[in-house]
Structure formats: structure tokens, C-alpha cells
Amino acid sequence: MSQERVRILLSQTFNPWFNLATEDWIFREMDTRTRTLFLWRNAETVVIGRNQNPWSECNLKRMEDDKIFLARRTSGGGAVFHDLGNTCFTFLSSKEGYSKATNVTILLDALKRLGVTAEASGRNDLVIPMEDGPRKISGSAYRETRDRAFHHGTFLISTDLKRLANYLTPHPKKLESKGSASVRARVMNINDVQPAVNHDSLVQALIAAFCDHHGATAEPELLDHAFLESQPSLKGMFEQFSSWDWRFGNAPQFHHQMVEYLSWGFFEVHIDSQHGHISRAQVFSDALFPELVQDLQAALVGKPYSRAGVKDAVTGLRAQYPGQERELDELEAWLMKQVEV
Helix, strand or coil: CCCCCEEEEEECCCCHHHHHHHHHHHHHHCCCCCEEEEEECCCCEEEECCCCCHHHHCCHHHHHHCCCEEEECCCCCCCEEECCCEEEEEEEEECCCCCHHHHHHHHHHHHHHCCCCCEEECCCEEEECCCCCCEEEEEEEEEECCCEEEEEEEEECCCCHHHHHHHCCCCCCEEEECCCCCCCCCECCHHHCCCCCCHHHHHHHHHHHHHHHHCCCCCCEEECHHHHHCCHHHHHHHHHHCCHHHHCCCCCCEEEEEEEEECCEEEEEEEEEECCEEEEEEEEECCCCHHHHHHHHHHHCCCECCHHHHHHHHHHHHCCCHHHHHHHHHHHHHHHHHHCC
């Protein structure tokens, strides 16, 4: 096999916004003549796909209480939970030299070196055959542009699968989303069949399989926040990936219906949201302040679909209705609880 140019990058931080920004930075600025392997892992994080709605995919209130990151990647696919028991990989190359089949071969070879027998399933998954059926240990997503491509995914080594269910189950609510929904699969950890495997051993196996397949070697490059500070374009991408606009504002159009009996009347609120902002609001109520209800409707439009946005809308009504401070406090608290973030 002819020798190719390869590059290996290892992240030294667990911040998901840094890691996803770094992945995008490599993708945009890499030399497409070089095949690149980027290996990383995140602290406790829910990562959603490019076209997903965090409000319909995640239990945002529980995530906030438990200090779980929310991150959005640039590729498609469903929502996944990451913790330090998860190892993430990204293969990057020119579009011409891109092959999902080659990458899957490398992944399976790495597992084999660790004594794990797995196989490809469907378009995106690696599974371990079990007596009661295959169990997923790895999922992937992809992105292509005119001249370059990447294939990234995760390996479940020792992740807390109970917590996965905690954060990927949204509160039951009347929320209809036009975004893509995640498909839940039966999953397991690699440690369930091979307890000796850990992040470091899997990283070494992946590097060896990658280099052997391409007939080349490269000294791994370590990336951390000091490296980020030295790269202005990467720093800009980090700011984008950590921003509310990217994580929430990129949500597809959705409709949220909220119903509650407050002490001063019945409220039924219908909100249409697009790009994370309220595009339309309808408020139905038997409260004895019809003008306040109408003004609330108008005040909500254009605000971010967030607690801060709701608070801003209600704050704007306080000067107009000084005698209804108690009622506005109750309304604000209820609406802020409904939007969750």
C-alpha cells in the first residue's frame, strides 16, 4: 500500500464547545492532501444534531440542575449523551479520498486489537452481537462539502447509560417540532464484554489501526486551550459553538402550547418559534385584564424563546400595569418554567 500523509490530533480538554469548534476548525483549514484523525472526549454533555430542536429532544431543566453541557454539532443525526466514558473520533480528508467503508474498517480493526469483536450495522452504527440481539457501542454522523469531508462518532466504553435516559427524555409537553427526532437504539458499553478497555487503550489502538491502514506514521499533536488562544480563527469558532444563538437559536421551527390556571385566571398560550425566537404568540385568557393579555402577546414576539426573553417581555409590561405587579410576577414565573432555559 502506498504511503500517505497522515496527521493525528489529540484534545487535552473535556470542554465540548472547544472540541466541536476544533473539529470544525480542522475541517475548514486542513490540508486536504493529508488524512487526519482527531480524538477527543467531553465532560457530561448532550450533543444534538445540526437540525434538531433542544426543547423537544432534551430534558433541559434536569440538564441545567445537573450542570450538563448542551452542544450542537455541524453534522446531522440524533441526540447523544457524552461523558468521560465516551471516546470520540473524527476522520477528516479530501472528499475525493473519503471512504466511510475505510473508516469503518479502521474502527473495527482497532476494536479487534483490544479483543472486541464488533460489526457494522445499517448506515451509522457499530454493534456487538449478543444472545438477545445486537447492542450498539458506536454511532456516527457525516459531513461533506465541495472538496472535503469528515466522519465522526463515539464509542461507549464505560458511560453512565442511566444518565443517558435522564437527559434525552424531554418533559412531556404540547410541543410540536419540525426538526428531526432522535431514534433510540439498544446500547451497551464495551466494558460489558471487555473490562480492560479504557480511553487511553482505545486511543492507542485507533492510532495504530489508522497508521497501519494508510502505511504512515505521525507524532500526535496535543491541543488545549492555550492552543486555542494562539489561533484567532479557532477562538472565533469556540465563541460561536458556545453561544446561545448556535445551541438554541439554530432550532427549527416549532410550536409550543402551554395551559395553566393561575390565581387570577385561566391561560392558554400558543407560541411559534423560529431560529430560537418567538415569531408569533397567541394568549387566551378569562382574566379580568384584557388589555394586559393583548399587550403580553405583542411583547413576546421577537424575544428569544428563553427565560431571559420571557422575563424581558413581562418586564416591559410592569411600567404599563403598576397595579398588577403580583399578577405579572406569577405569570412571569409560570412562563419561565415552561420555556426551561
